[in-house]
Amino acid sequence: MEKREEISGRLKSIAGHVKGIDGMVHKDAYCIDVIKQIQAVQAALNKVTTQILEGHLHSCLTTAVRGEDANERERVLKDVADVFEMSSKV
Amino acid sequence: MEKREEISGRLKSIAGHVKGIDGMVHKDAYCIDVIKQIQAVQAALNKVTTQILEGHLHSCLTTAVRGEDANERERVLKDVADVFEMSSKV
Amino acid sequence: MEKREEISGRLKSIAGHVKGIDGMVHKDAYCIDVIKQIQAVQAALNKVTTQILEGHLHSCLTTAVRGEDANERERVLKDVADVFEMSSKV
Amino acid sequence: MEKREEISGRLKSIAGHVKGIDGMVHKDAYCIDVIKQIQAVQAALNKVTTQILEGHLHSCLTTAVRGEDANERERVLKDVADVFEMSSKV
Numbered sequence: 034m035e036k037r038e039e040i041s042g043r044l045k046s047i048a049g050h051v052k053g054i055d056g057m058v059h060k061d062a063y064c065i066d067v068i069k070q071i072q073a074v075q076a077a078l079n080k081v082t083t084q085i086l087e088g089h090l091h092s093c094l095t096t097a098v099r100g101e102d103a104n105e106r107e108r109v110l111k112d113v114a115d116v117f118e119m120s121s122k123v
Numbered sequence: 124m125e126k127r128e129e130i131s132g133r134l135k136s137i138a139g140h141v142k143g144i145d146g147m148v149h150k151d152a153y154c155i156d157v158i159k160q161i162q163a164v165q166a167a168l169n170k171v172t173t174q175i176l177e178g179h180l181h182s183c184l185t186t187a188v189r190g191e192d193a194n195e196r197e198r199v200l201k202d203v204a205d206v207f208e209m210s211s212k213v
Numbered sequence: 214m215e216k217r218e219e220i221s222g223r224l225k226s227i228a229g230h231v232k233g234i235d236g237m238v239h240k241d242a243y244c245i246d247v248i249k250q251i252q253a254v255q256a257a258l259n260k261v262t263t264q265i266l267e268g269h270l271h272s273c274l275t276t277a278v279r280g281e282d283a284n285e286r287e288r289v290l291k292d293v294a295d296v297f298e299m300s301s302k303v
Numbered sequence: 304m305e306k307r308e309e310i311s312g313r314l315k316s317i318a319g320h321v322k323g324i325d326g327m328v329h330k331d332a333y334c335i336d337v338i339k340q341i342q343a344v345q346a347a348l349n350k351v352t353t354q355i356l357e358g359h360l361h362s363c364l365t366t367a368v369r370g371e372d373a374n375e376r377e378r379v380l381k382d383v384a385d386v387f388e389m390s391s392k393v
Contacts, residue, residue: 034334041328048321055314064304064359065382071352072386075345075393079211082341086207089334090200098188110180112335113203116342117176120210121169122302123345124241131238138231145224148217154269155292157214161262162296165255165303172251179244202245206252212392213255259391266387270380278368290360293383297356300390301349 035088043081050074086116125178133171140164176206215268223261230254266296305358313351320344356386 034040054070090113097109124130144160180203187199214220234250270293277289304310324340360383367379 034328034331034337037328037331041325044321044325044328048318048325051314051318051321055311055318058304058307058311058314061304061307064355064363065386067304068352068355068359068386069389071348071355072389072393075348078341078345078348079208079393082338083204083208083211085334085338085341087200087204089338090203093334095188095196095200098185106185110177110185113180114173114177116335116338117207117210118169118173119339119342120207121173123342123349124238124244124247127238127241131235134231134235134238138228138235141224141228141231145221145228148214148221148224151214151217154214154265154273155296158262158265158269158296159299161258161265162299162303165258168251168255168258169303172248175244175248175251179248183244206245206248209249209252213252213259259388263384263388263391267380267384270383275368275376275380278365286365290357290365293360294353294357297387297390298349298353300387301352 034085035092036084040081040084043077043084047074047077047081050077082116082120086113089113124175125182126174130171130174133167133174137164137167137171140167172206172210176203179203214265215272216264220261220264223257223264227254227257227261230257262296262300266293269293304355305362306354310351310354313347313354317344317347317351320347352386352390356383359383 050070051074054067054074057067057070094109094113097105100106140160141164144157144164147157147160184199184203187195190196230250231254234247234254237247237250274289274293277285280286320340321344324337324344327337327340364379364383367375370376
């Protein structure tokens with residue numbers, strides 16, 4: 034995976050953020066403030082996804098599409114379409 | 124564009140759906156019912172986007188990535204990453 | 214519905230936008246440009262939904278919650294939670 | 304907050320899930336599999352948000368809307384509209 038360390042750093046930070054939100058819940062924070070923090074986590078996850086996808090397009094997908102294995106080509110293109118479709122449902 | 128007639132048919136149907144929602148507004152329909160119809164339109168638009176993207180991956184993107192113009196290759200990959208990023212914001 | 218004319222105007226404009234996108238499809242526009250226009254329509258629909266919901270909260274929901282019919286109160290609160298849940302899936 | 308223990312349990316599980324995804328990144332898992340796991344986390348976060356919002360509507364919002372402080376009433380209604388609007392952007 035491209036930019037592995039940067040992505041890993043972001044994921045660690047997101048896991049910490051989620052734990053912090055759990056702390057807010059225990060301190061009986063205002064519901065709306067908790068929801069806003071969850072939305073911030075969602076935005077951070079979207080950024081990680083975009084970054085992973087960009088790396089994927091430039092590495093795996095490019096290699097497969099330039100390769101001669103038509104099945105493999107089809108598989109990586111379908112994967113990208115699938116994650117795109119799923120992204121509109123979460 | 125691949126499947127042009129099918130995509131055009133879906134867009135015409137969506138435009139009609141939006142006009143129907145305007146009719147509901149004029150008949151003072153229950154707000155929640157109007158919102159649910161708008162959400163149905165959003166889901167239909169997501170399907171059109173996925174379908175266009177699939178065609179794009181199999182045609183333009185495949186052609187560009189298999190081609191020898193590195194700038195063009197970069198451009199189409201960036202376009203896909205951009206629409207993916209934007210899709211998480213609408 | 215509150216701000217009925219403004220909402221109706223937005224919906225008419227959105228229906229026109231969708232028809233314009235159909236025109237782009239027929240003129241064989243670049244797939245990515247078509248997808249970006251669809252995303253603009255979705256952002257506009259989100260604005261309409263938020264506007265309708267705001268009006269709903271201040272009118273129907275406020276009336277029901279201040280009323281003495283516990284079933285009706287429950288029903289309107291459930292409706293708002295439902296559209297919120299659905300909104301994360303489209 | 305209503306159902307505090309259940310919500311806290313879900314958040315702890317989500318934090319663990321994110322750490323697990325970080326582990327996948329370190330083991331150089333296939334990008335698309337990583338993205339699918341991130342999307343699963345986002346779906347789980349959406350469920351938590353809906354659950355918190357439901358509790359909020361039945362407690363804080365109901366109390367405020369049935370109360371006599373118009374400013375407070377306005378504030379809680381605006382809060383709900385705000386999280387709804389934000390939810391369409393993440």
